[in-house]
Amino acid sequence: QVQLVESGGGLVQAGGSLRLSCAASRSIFSINSMGWYRQAPGKQRDMVATITTGGDTNYADSVKDRFTISRDIAKNTVYLQMNSLKPEDTAVYYCNGRAWSGQNYWGQGTQVTVSS
Secondary structure, eight states, X not given: OXXXXXXXXXXXXXXXXXXXXXXXXXXXXGSSEEEEEEEOTTSOOEEEEEEETTOOEEEOTTTTTTEEEEEEGGGTEEEEEEOSOOGGGOEEEEEEEEOTTSOEEEOOOEEEEEEO
16 A cells, blocks of 8 residues: 655735645555646646656646646655646645556545645
């Protein structure tokens, strides 16, 4: 089993920045890919950004050029730097890990609220 713990959410004004962290209980090299997903009230959970063990990244069009996913292998941690935040970014953000077997692991979620 892999445990994922998110932190860094909060309340910020439009145009501001936040950095989310996801700490894994095991080396992220043992996981096929890591990513961030978000779910707004009444909406489905959507992919925000992913990063593979090889370092390849992918972003949702809505956050491209504003958000950056990165990792610190030594700390077993994945980050999401969010800049130029918009009210539409308000959601619960979840860390995701996908094992080579296809098993998905999820963190508990952290709330991000962007005010106008």
